[in-house]
């Protein structure tokens with residue numbers, strides 16, 4: 001379980017996060033929403049071990065996270081691929097940095113490239129990939145270390161609506177097949193309800209925990225569910241909580 005324990009963050013005099021506690025159970029899909037600037041990205045960076053919390057801590061199965069760890073993958077809004085490396089080399093990069101041998105890298109990357117639907121684009125460079133494909137490659141780079149936890153910061157925010165729906169369904173499938181734990185930041189109420197078991201709502205800066213809403217919709221989720229009365233009522237409930245936050 002990924003556990004946030006009274007996490008607070010200050011940047012100089014700016015209070016970004018205040019006393020945030022919540023759990024992401026193993027295998028859960030949790031979405032994090034809140035106004036711009038409330039500290040969502042900061043919270044993910046703390047959970048990824050990229051920055052240290054000013055107060056409190058984040059633990060994974062009881063062990064505090066102080067530095068980046070292989071069990072925790074992170075995906076940002078922009079794919080941040082290296083332009084001079086092929087898709088395959090970008091996906092392999094975390095393994096190369098760890099000094100994994102070339103044949104082993106190849107085998108692992110091949111499996112991941114199939115998993116993310118980019119097997120036919122392994123030799124292509126980032127400038128030749130569409131936005132959705134580039135984000136898929138970034139997902140591949142996060143998956144190549146087989147993390148048990150995936151932290152995702154508005155991963156589909158820069159994509160057009162149709163690509164976004166497609167990627168949402170793909171991610172849900174991947175999640176159901178692999179049993180990974182996912183914590184995903186989104187600005188979209190629909191996306192939060194569609195994807196999550198539970199939605200954590202933060203207040204405006206300094207981000208505090210406002211409320212948590214559970215989403216008891218059946219799995220697997222289908223796009224048509226978005227039009228159901230149950231979905232509509234959950235979305236209104238979430239919208240109301242966000243406006244109170």
Ligand SMILES: Nc1ncnc2c1ncn2[C@@H]1O[C@H](COP(=O)(O)OP(=O)(O)OP(=O)(O)O)[C@@H](O)[C@H]1O
Pocket residue numbers: 011014016034035036037038039040041042043205
């Ligand atoms: N390294 C940093 N140094 C100083 N201030 C920072 C730093 N990182 C973030 N902040 C500040 O902390 C606050 C929270 O930023 P953060 O990026 O976490 O918000 P966010 O919720 O992800 O916003 P958005 O929804 O727009 O992505 C902001 O006021 C930001 O300016």
Ligand SMILES: [Mg+2]
Pocket residue numbers: 040041042153
């Ligand atoms: Mg952010």
